[in-house]
Amino acid sequence: MSKKRFIRLFAVLLALSLFAAACGGSDDGDTTSPKDVPAGEIPVGGTLRIAGASDVDFMDPASMYYTLSWTLARGVFRTLVTYPAVADFEEQNVLVPDLATDVGTPNEDSSEWTFTLKDGIKFGPALGNEAVPGVTGEPITSADIKYALERVFIPSVGGGYPFYYDIMEGTDAFVAGDADEITGIETPDDKTIIFHLTEPAGDWPFRMAMPASAPVPADYAAGFDAEKDSDYDSHVVASGPYYVAEWAPEEQITLERNEEWDPDTDDVREAYVDVVDWKLGFDNDVGVQKVQGGDYEIGLDVSPQGPALEQTLADPELSKRLINEPSLCTRYVFLNTTVEPFDSLEVRQAVNWAIDRANLKTLQGGPITGDIASSIIPPGMGGYLSTDEYNPFGTDGMAGDLDKAKELMAAGGYPDGYDGELLFVGASDPPHDKYAESVRADLEALGFSNLNVKTPAFPNQYTQFYGIPDKNVAIGTSAGWCKDYNDAFTFLDPLFSGDNILESGNQNYAEIDDPAVNEAIATATKTPFGDERVAAWEEANRLATESGAWVPWTWDNETIIYSENLVNPIYNTFFSHIDWVVAGVTTAE
Amino acid sequence: MAWGLYGDTTAVVGSPCSESRCGTLAGEFIGEKDLTQSSMEFQPLGGGPPSGGEEGEGPGVVARTPRQIFWAKFKQDKLATMGAVLVLLMILLAISAGLFEKIRDIPYDHQFRAGVGLNEFGSPSPPDATHWFGFDDLGRDLFVRVLYGARTSLKIAIIATGFELAIGVFIGMLAGYRRGWVDTLLSRLTDLILSIPFLLLAISLSVVRGGSEGMVIFLITFFGWPYIARIVRGQTLSLREAQFIEAAHSIGASTRWIMFREILPNLVAPIIVYATLIIPTNIVAESALSFLGVGIQEPQASWGKMIASATQYVTYGAAWWYMFYPGLLLFLTVLGFNLLGDGLRDALDPRTRE
Numbered sequence: 001m002s003k004k005r006f007i008r009l010f011a012v013l014l015a016l017s018l019f020a021a022a023c024g025g026s027d028d029g030d031t032t033s034p035k036d037v038p039a040g041e042i043p044v045g046g047t048l049r050i051a052g053a054s055d056v057d058f059m060d061p062a063s064m065y066y067t068l069s070w071t072l073a074r075g076v077f078r079t080l081v082t083y084p085a086v087a088d089f090e091e092q093n094v095l096v097p098d099l100a101t102d103v104g105t106p107n108e109d110s111s112e113w114t115f116t117l118k119d120g121i122k123f124g125p126a127l128g129n130e131a132v133p134g135v136t137g138e139p140i141t142s143a144d145i146k147y148a149l150e151r152v153f154i155p156s157v158g159g160g161y162p163f164y165y166d167i168m169e170g171t172d173a174f175v176a177g178d179a180d181e182i183t184g185i186e187t188p189d190d191k192t193i194i195f196h197l198t199e200p201a202g203d204w205p206f207r208m209a210m211p212a213s214a215p216v217p218a219d220y221a222a223g224f225d226a227e228k229d230s231d232y233d234s235h236v237v238a239s240g241p242y243y244v245a246e247w248a249p250e251e252q253i254t255l256e257r258n259e260e261w262d263p264d265t266d267d268v269r270e271a272y273v274d275v276v277d278w279k280l281g282f283d284n285d286v287g288v289q290k291v292q293g294g295d296y297e298i299g300l301d302v303s304p305q306g307p308a309l310e311q312t313l314a315d316p317e318l319s320k321r322l323i324n325e326p327s328l329c330t331r332y333v334f335l336n337t338t339v340e341p342f343d344s345l346e347v348r349q350a351v352n353w354a355i356d357r358a359n360l361k362t363l364q365g366g367p368i369t370g371d372i373a374s375s376i377i378p379p380g381m382g383g384y385l386s387t388d389e390y391n392p393f394g395t396d397g398m399a400g401d402l403d404k405a406k407e408l409m410a411a412g413g414y415p416d417g418y419d420g421e422l423l424f425v426g427a428s429d430p431p432h433d434k435y436a437e438s439v440r441a442d443l444e445a446l447g448f449s450n451l452n453v454k455t456p457a458f459p460n461q462y463t464q465f466y467g468i469p470d471k472n473v474a475i476g477t478s479a480g481w482c483k484d485y486n487d488a489f490t491f492l493d494p495l496f497s498g499d500n501i502l503e504s505g506n507q508n509y510a511e512i513d514d515p516a517v518n519e520a521i522a523t524a525t526k527t528p529f530g531d532e533r534v535a536a537w538e539e540a541n542r543l544a545t546e547s548g549a550w551v552p553w554t555w556d557n558e559t560i561i562y563s564e565n566l567v568n569p570i571y572n573t574f575f576s577h578i579d580w581v582v583a584g585v586t587t588a589e
Numbered sequence: 590m591a592w593g594l595y596g597d598t599t600a601v602v603g604s605p606c607s608e609s610r611c612g613t614l615a616g617e618f619i620g621e622k623d624l625t626q627s628s629m630e631f632q633p634l635g636g637g638p639p640s641g642g643e644e645g646e647g648p649g650v651v652a653r654t655p656r657q658i659f660w661a662k663f664k665q666d667k668l669a670t671m672g673a674v675l676v677l678l679m680i681l682l683a684i685s686a687g688l689f690e691k692i693r694d695i696p697y698d699h700q701f702r703a704g705v706g707l708n709e710f711g712s713p714s715p716p717d718a719t720h721w722f723g724f725d726d727l728g729r730d731l732f733v734r735v736l737y738g739a740r741t742s743l744k745i746a747i748i749a750t751g752f753e754l755a756i757g758v759f760i761g762m763l764a765g766y767r768r769g770w771v772d773t774l775l776s777r778l779t780d781l782i783l784s785i786p787f788l789l790l791a792i793s794l795s796v797v798r799g800g801s802e803g804m805v806i807f808l809i810t811f812f813g814w815p816y817i818a819r820i821v822r823g824q825t826l827s828l829r830e831a832q833f834i835e836a837a838h839s840i841g842a843s844t845r846w847i848m849f850r851e852i853l854p855n856l857v858a859p860i861i862v863y864a865t866l867i868i869p870t871n872i873v874a875e876s877a878l879s880f881l882g883v884g885i886q887e888p889q890a891s892w893g894k895m896i897a898s899a900t901q902y903v904t905y906g907a908a909w910w911y912m913f914y915p916g917l918l919l920f921l922t923v924l925g926f927n928l929l930g931d932g933l934r935d936a937l938d939p940r941t942r943e
Contacts, residue, residue: 009902306710306711306712306900306901306902306905307710307712307902307904307905307906307907308905309710310710310712310907311905312904356702358703359700359703361708362702362703362709362711363707363711363726363727364711365710366709366710366711367709368710397703397704397705428882428886429882430726430898430901431711431726433887434726434727436887437700437727437887437888438700440670440887440888441698441700441888453886453887454799455799455887456796456799457796461797
């Protein structure tokens with residue numbers, strides 16, 4: 001379901017600016033953030049000012065699915081385990097205990113996970129500095145975690161990603177209304193929580209690091225959840241070092257210190273600043289100027305694009321305060337394997353040879369926006385294969401090879417191209433309109449003479465076309481995917497597994513159902529964490545890439561600007577932003 | 590705006606010419622060297638006996654057809670002539686777009702990639718010796734595309750104007766001539782359409798159905814014809830009381846005959862003028878829709894779309910050519926049609942003969 005996050009990543013900027021992706025360049029092999037300041041040198045106190053364009057999608061941890069909401073969640077909600085606030089990207093993906101005392105104990109086949117809660121963890125105030133009797137200041141118990149996961153399946157809550165949790169035993173009965181609780185979540189006492197799963201899940205702790213598993217006080221939230229549409233969204237109770245003091249939708253979010261949070265229980269968050277003052281509704285360019293001028297410390301979803309990025313890079317001062325790091329997203333052109341002639345492997349591979357990926361990269365904003373993709377899994381994720389070691393459709397400069405492509409078209413039985421009508425769907429917002437034009441020109445050169453081009457406004461290409469198999473979209477040029485957590489499962493399973501072709505809300509746009517690919521995904525999913533699993537994902541990555549169903553063309557970078565007042569800006573790949581809970585401001589008194 | 594000409598009868602109907610220019614121009618014209626001659630010639634209805642022109646071919650009045658009168662007046666109007674030249678130039682450019690494409694061997698949708706048409710950040714490259722107007726944001730030759738933009742604009746504007754006139758004139762005549770419940774019904778219909786917000790409907794329709802040439806023509810026509818219908822209705826209302834209509838009635842002419850053979854010829858002048866004035870409006874409407882992304886789609890060229898794409902660069906002082914050339918041609922075309930329209934109106938208006 002990372003499409004939603006992908007949409008959020010881009011849609012906002014798209015509406016405002018020429019270049020969609022937050023973009024930036026990093027040298028290959030550079031896997032650390034630009035700065036990592038020793039703890040003693042970071043000022044304590046002060047106000048962290050954030051300039052943003054759009055609002056969070058939800059405050060409710062069960063529903064929030066935008067990267068910027070997850071950025072907020074970093075300081076407001078704690079989970080059983082979490083990602084460490086370190087600069088090294090490899091280390092970032094080694095989970096550390098948060099509310100739990102360890103990162104979870106599995107049984108032999110990882111189908112049962114046991115966590116024990118720390119002492120001294122308490123709920124803070126609800127949104128608006130409301131001290132809730134019986135909740136605020138009370139200890140967080142295993143029942144609160146259990147309820148948080150149960151409400152993911154309550155229709156009035158409308159959780160965004162139940163599919164990560166539906167492998168808990170008894171989930172079906174709970175969803176069907178046959179049970180009052182999910183029996184697979186066992187809470188023998190206030191400190192212990194045991195998950196019984198219907199299948200092995202070596203990545204279960206990663207799912208326990210997502211905001212949806214943050215504790216929710218059952219008695220308090222149940223009242224809201226009983227309504228038709230839960231209003232817990234406006235009454236969220238904090239468990240992290242900050243609580244939401246004010247939320248004026250589309251205008252302002254203010255976070256203040258949660259006095260109930262005990263720093264001794266939290267090894268991850270330093271919480272240097274006293275207040276987070278997050279202004280929303282900035283025009284992208286204005287927001288960029290405010291941050292670069294020092295009026296705000298962090299540009300959240302405002303970042304220099306196109307000509308502004310050129311100017312920022314040319315300025316030695318401004319370019320120092322620019323983070324360009326991989327956002328663990330892949331963009332791709334997909335070919336629907338159920339539509340003639342893309343049911344032919346040769347034709348799909350021909351298209352892979354014909355597409356000028358270098359031009360798409362230029363249209364996106366050049367090398368600074370990230371590397372040209374040669375396979376599906378992006379850098380920074382287990383299963384990633386660098387372009388040097390694996391590039392099945394590699395050409396000089398990745399500009400494509402039309403001769404080779406035409407040979408494959410002929411081999412696939414279409415020596416004169418294809419003149420049947422094919423539905424070709426891009427998006428109208430710049431630069432998506434340009435991607436579509438570039439791909440259209442390449443396909444016409446290859447002999448596709450009857451393309452029915454549609455470019456709806458972003459993100460309608462997902463909702464009205466790609467996600468609906470009945471539409472028979474043959475070619476989609478504005479598709480992208482970002483990871484949810486650092487395991488290739490979040491990439492390959494929803495996008496390439498034949499089991500995941502759905503009537504509506506489909507994510508396997510290419511509708512690929514290749515036994516070899518399915519098998520490789522299933523094998524990798526079952527493999528325990530470690531080198532073996534990474535190797536299994538590499539194999540699945542190869543098979544999926546060579547199926548030709550996708551033409552992956554970029555591994556995006558995230559571009560973030562911050563002001564000179566910000567100390568220790570570490571980029572965290574979990575929410576693709578600055579890990580502000582360990583940053584300080586020089587304006588602190 | 591109202592003009593009334595009874596064909597060859599040169600009597601004036603309709604509301605008086607309210608434009609100051611009518612009088613001015615008439616004055617200028619009368620102020621020409623031979624006042625005597627003009628006063629002699631331009632008083633076919635109430636003029637006294639000829640005072641004797643020096644160049645008169647005979648003792649009688651020198652007859653000039655309305656066409657000659659129009660032409661004489663139009664030639665005097667320098668702005669109108671300039672407008673006509675601009676319009677002709679644009680039409681020529683639009684027609685020759687394909688020719689330029691052939692001669693220079695640069696297809697309008699050819700993308701110059703890899704460092705030619707775009708720099709490393711994907712911004713358009715500037716004009717050079719071969720590519721006179723520079724490149725657009727896909728690395729395509731802007732000169733050829735601007736010419737094709739002229740073709741798109743003129744084609745859509747003229748076709749849409751044709752539809753507007755066909756519908757508007759027919760509905761207007763029918764309402765004005767039949768009066769009664771037909772008039773009420775049709776007038777309320779035009780009121781209804783005029784009360785629909787143009788841009789909102791245009792944007793939502795285009796979002797649902799997708800923008801295209803046909804959609805733009807439909808939208809412009811749909812919202813344009815009521816204006817013409819109203820004017821034509823007004824003209825028809827006064828015309829139907831004229832004696833020659835009564836005469837036609839009395840000899841048993843059918844409604845259709847009267848509408849198309851008696852009334853329509855008398856509406857030609859205002860229709861021509863109005864058509865010339867709504868063409869630039871339609872050009873702007875097409876550009877606006879394309880600017881908003883709900884009009885012309887890639888790879889077809891449209892000035893509005895070029896200007897929209899260019900704003901992103903021009904804000905940062907980059908790629909000035911990308912906005913300048915389409916903007917300049919759009920400006921000149923609209924200016925040309927407006928000047929021509931004003932000139933036609935003045936020249937066709939009998940008021941200016943006094």
